[in-house]
Amino acid sequence: MYTFQIYTSGTDVKHIMPISDTARHGQQLYQDNNCVACHQFYGLGGYMGPDLTNVISNRGEPYARAFITAGSARMPNFGLSTAEIDALLTFLAFVDQTGTYPLENYSVSWIGSVAQVDDPQ
Template sequence: MLCISYFTYSVCIYKDISHNTDINNSFADQGKKIWQKNNCTACHQIYQLGGYLGPDLTNTYSLKGPEYIKAFLKNGTQVMPDFNLTQYEMDALTAYLKQIDDTGVSDPRSFTVLNNGTTYQK
C-alpha cells in the first residue's frame, strides 16, 4: 500500500513539470562550466542561493544588459578579481546569465508554495 501511495504521489507531482528541450543550449552550458570552474557561487547568488559577498545575478542580464556584465568580467572591481577571461569565455558566461535570467526572478516573494510542496512563480 505504501508503494502505491508513493507512486501515485510521485506521478501527481511530476506530471505537470514541463520539459523544455531548449535548456541544453551548448553555449550557455559552456558558460555554466566557466561559472563553476571559477567558483562564482562562492561570492554570487543565483535565485538567492550562493555567497553573499557579491550581488544576486539572477536578473542582471535583463536589468543591466550584456555590456554591463562584460565590463565587470573584463576589468573586475576592488572586490571581484579580474579572472583574465577570453572574449569567448565572457560571451559564454553572459549567455549563461541570460539563460538564468530567462527562467524567472530571484525575489522569493513572487513564489507561491503549492499543496504538493512544489513552488509556482507568478
C-alpha cells in the same frame, strides 16, 4: 501525505529549455572560476556578491560584461578571453530565461508549493 502527493502527481514541466553549447561552456567556466563562491542563482550561493539570476534583464549585458571583464574593487579580474566572457554572458542569459528571482507576487499552497500570482493590474 506529502509522500503520497510526491509519488502520485505528475511532473508539471511547462517548458524544457535546451541549453546551447556556448551556454554550457559558460556554465563550465562559472564552475571552474568558482563564481558561486560569491554569487547566487535563485538565492543559492555565496553572499559576497549580488544574485545573478536576472542580472541580464535587470542590468543589461554591457553592464554584466564590464564586471566580468574588469572585476571591481570587491570582485577579482579573472583575466578571461573575449570568447570566455561571451560564453559566460550566454550562460547568464540562459539562467535569466529560466525564471524570476525574487518572486514579487506569490502564493504558498497548503502543501508548501509556491506559485506566481499574476499581477492584478
